[in-house]
Amino acid sequence: MSKDRTRIVVGISGATGAIYGVRLLEALRLLDVETHLVVSASGWLTLRQECSIDRHAAQSLADVAYDIRDIGAALASGSFRHQGMVVAPCSMRTLAAVAHGFNDNLLTRAADVTLKERRTLVLLARETPLTLAHLRNMTAAAEMGAVIMPPVPAFYALPKTLDELIRYTVWRVLDQLGLASESAYQRWEGMRTHVRSVRAQSDDLSVLHV
Template sequence: MKKVILGITGASGSIYAVRLIEVLRRHEIEIHAVVTESGRKVLDYECGIAPEELSRRVTKIYPNGDVSAAIASGSFRMDAMVILPCSMRAAGALAHGVTGDLLTRAADVTLKEGRSLILVPRETPMHAIHLENLLRLARAGAVVMPASPGFYHRPETADDLVNMIVGKICDRLGVEEELFSRWR
């Protein structure tokens, strides 16, 4: 069984994480989640999902302050980590090796172990520091996948746009899913 760590930060775009959880559960993939304090607030504000509800949707949720949690160790067996949405704060901390919480520590370990780390920033516009931090992370092995959906599949709803981004994440995770019409 596949095992994915999902980090949720306070950037707007929590709906992407909610949809990814739905898809991964359908494929019986273990989801180990860590949510920043601002991530909890945004998740509740944008999606109406409180921490108790989120804990029912994932395999396990870890307190962000618990840097001794299992997912903070390279010996924790997992297939990939996705930070969705990825705030510029989290990206900046990770780009500079500042791992002061569980989310950034787990991501740092994911890179250190050579495992797949997918960062989905939603910020726009970005200034040079944001771009330099993301470039630094890409050079370290992370996949930077901005939440900027295409329109060639002629989306009709907001769900169509969300599904495209989540579908692209699933592609990187090796999860077979047809959430959007592919270019033909």
């Protein structure tokens, strides 16, 4: 792997919303970001069910893919340098493991390493309604430095399709990592300005057109 490329770890757990992980990998590839992928056992089931993507197709979207049972892989060490990790989507089970430092597989260990090394960890927590346990786990993870980012639809961006909703969330994730393309979406500048700009803009969404 190149020492000069930005390196991002992507985890996909078993919650609904596997498309967020897929679109994120596609966007990072177009940005020439080196990606390292780890998928949970239930994540593979969700990818097939919701996206009709098999293991080979999903792994081909990343530069490097790991077996979740490979706890001795590079991702398990803080000496493996990267610029951030995203779990998209993040199940409540994975959230709980991260919140309590329960490093039982490579995905949760990689997330724990990201936190202890003070790197950006974004968790697209996916569940509703939320129990008190879910809320407490989110608080615990946030207190350790994780970004809790449920993939909530942004209707103020005036999306026309489901794909636009998904791509907008991916853009917001990239923004958390400092990688968002400024040409992909107009940043909020107030309601009147935003409505005018949305009506005038073309359908060119740059790197998120994947």
